[in-house]
Amino acid sequence: MSLSDAARAVRENAYVPYSRFKVGAAMRSTSGATHVGCNVENVAYPEGTCAEAGAIAAMIATGETEIAEVYVIADSPAPVPPCGGCRQKLAEFAKGDVKVTLATTDGAEFVTTVAELLPGAFGKDHMDRT
Ligand code: THU
Numbered sequence: 001m002s003l004s005d006a007a008r009a010v011r012e013n014a015y016v017p018y019s020r021f022k023v024g025a026a027m028r029s030t031s032g033a034t035h036v037g038c039n040v041e042n043v044a045y046p047e048g049t050c051a052e053a054g055a056i057a058a059m060i061a062t063g064e065t066e067i068a069e070v071y072v073i074a075d076s077p078a079p080v081p082p083c084g085g086c087r088q089k090l091a092e093f094a095k096g097d098v099k100v101t102l103a104t105t106d107g108a109e110f111v112t113t114v115a116e117l118l119p120g121a122f123g124k125d126h127m128d129r130t
Pocket of ligand 1: 016049
């Protein structure tokens with residue numbers, strides 16, 4: 001299954017009683033495996049957990065730590081940009097040149113990269129004085 005189809009399919013499972021805004025994310029890791037996530041909200045934290053964070057957690061749970069490609073889809077007028085926290089999470093597990101496709105359920109796609117999404121990212125090197 002393509003990343004696009006995987007993201008579109010998992011989006012249907014999003015639990016979004018507060019925003020009513022379903023998001024699906026699919027990520028291919030360097031082994032070639034696909035990991036999916038949808039957003040999950042709760043009454044105390046109605047913004048919940050983003051689809052991207054869910055897909056990353058699913059990848060980590062399989063023992064992999066390196067993302068090779070990302071696809072995010074939502075029923076929005078224009079491709080939805082990942083939130084700031086998710087940009088930092090993507091930067092933790094993907095090299096800057098990793099392709100990120102942001103899509104709408106209507107078929108619009110915006111292709112970008114992890115580095116473009118988080119220019120000047122805080123990284124491990126910023127803690128290194130030696
Ligand atoms: N959301 C995502 O899952 N990913 C994004 O890239 C943007 C926002 C979710 C979080 C929340 O459940 C809903 O969309 C509205 O913010």
